[in-house]
Amino acid sequence: MAELRETWGSGPDGVWTAPGRVNLIGEHVDYTGGRCLPFALTRGTAAAVRRRDDDRVRISSTDPDAAPFEGTLADLGPGAVSGWAAYAAGTLWSLQQAGVEVPGLDLAVSSDVPLGAGLSSSASLEAAVALSAAELAGRTDDEQLRHLLIQAAIRAENEVVGAGTGGMDQTVALLAEEGSVLLIHTRDSRTEPVQLGLAEAGLELMVIDTRVKHTLADGQYAQRRADCDEAARLLGLEWLSDATPADVERLSDPRLKARTRHVVTENQRVDAVVELVRAGRVAEIGPLLDGSHTSLRDDYEVSAVELDVVVAAARAAGALGARMVGGGFGGSAIALIRSADASAVEEAVVAACREQDLTTPGVLTVTSGPAARRLS
Incomplete structure (x- = not known):
């Protein structure tokens, strides 16, 4: 509130x-019609x-x-806005395209999601802007509106920002349930909350932010998506998520074969994690997290030295499983740990990065929170 008053005078x-968000598992399959499990x-x-009262739009940030x-x-569409403001401005443009009568707005935003850490600071910005603009346009906050907002945010990121994202991040930002992971069937947008039960099992999820910033608009993400389309x-x-192991072997191009193998096996890992979590066996999902990282590193080629180092260090210090999360090329990893091992794992990943002269990572444990909402 203070930022809005300080910058725009009211x-x-x-x-x-x-x-x-953190995606427990199901990475780089949202745009292939696959299944993912974020919270x-x-x-x-x-x-x-x-x-x-006019058609002006003013956007500021505490950053x-x-x-x-x-x-x-009229100045918010593709090619009109660049940088961080494109996420917010593009969302307003996309809402207009969807038939929402967006009024002129003054917006001031503030975030405690680490930027470039693979924790979807962009979708959280889009969802907050979308929900606020829709409500101020007179729309009622209900399930139908939320699905419209998800599609508007996806379109904004694809067409205005120029990042060829799927829909996982926007979906969980607007439909999450506290205490649960959200099983998303991306091809038809069906969602199912799945109670996670980490605390009951004496476990925590640790996020290890390598502090190596990534950007989805640098072409690498789009190239992976193009590989999957081809x-x-x-x-x-x-x-592509309909592919089978036999289909993988039908492909002659080594790169496309590897990309497809990741998609096939990652969907299998999602299904296995859901089965274990629903059975109250969340402590057993660690090897599936490990397998996801290996696949993202070797078949999808979206890891980074920093991510590989912190994943290996976390496992060596007692983590039950660990993997990179997000688009890749930097950002964060997650580690499934026993609560009693948190200090040891944190010390190990910091020491491993220092030994290899890498940026000291940030470490935090995370819990499952609620979806976008109005605070006041």
């Missing part, structure tokens, strides 16, 4: 917040928003490196 009509963090992005944006409702075309499939 208080907000309300404050909305939306969470970042919302208790960290997120807050947007203090005021409705205007000192984020330059404010000023324009009109593999699906060669196999005659609408969705």
Whole structure:
């Protein structure tokens, strides 16, 4: 609220917040029609928003490196906005395209989701802006609206930001349930909350932020998606996640074969994790997390030295399993740990990075939080 008043000279009509996320498993399969298992963090992005009487849009952030944006409702589409503001402005444009009568707005945002850490700070920004703008446009917050907002946020990131993302991050930001992971069937947007039960098992999930920032708009993510599209075309499939192990062997291109093998095995790992968690055997999912990291490193080629180092160090210090999360090329890893081992694992990953002259990572344990909502 103070940011809005300080920057634009008035208080907000309300404050909305939306969470970042951690994906337990199911990485790089959301855009192939696959299954993923994310949960919302208790960290997120807050947007203090005021409705205007004209068509102006002004966007600011508490991040000192984020330059404010000023324009009109007609200045928000593809090619019109760049940098961090494109996520917010693009969401407003996409809502207009979806038929929401977005008014002029002043927005001030603040986030405690680490930027570039693979924890989806971008989708948390999009979801907070989308929900606030829709409510100030007079829309009722219900399930139908939330599905519209998910699609609008996805379109904003794809068409305005230029990052070819799937829909996992936006979906969990707007549909998460506290205490659960959200099983997302991405091809038809079906979701199922699955109680995680970590605390009852004496376990925690640790996020290890390598502090190596990544960006989804640098072309690498888009290239992986293009590889999957090409593999699906060669196999005659609408969705690459329909591929079988036999289909993998039908591909002659080594790169496309590797990408497809990751998609096939990652979906299998998601199904296995869901089965174990539902059976109250969450402590047994560690090897599946390990397998996911190996596949992302070797077949999908989206890991990084820093990620490999912290994953190996966490396992050596007693983690039951660990893997990189997010788009890759930096960002964060997660480790499934016994609560009693938290200090030892943290010390081990910090020491491993120092020994190899890498950036000292940030470490935090995370719990499953709620979806986007209005705070005031």
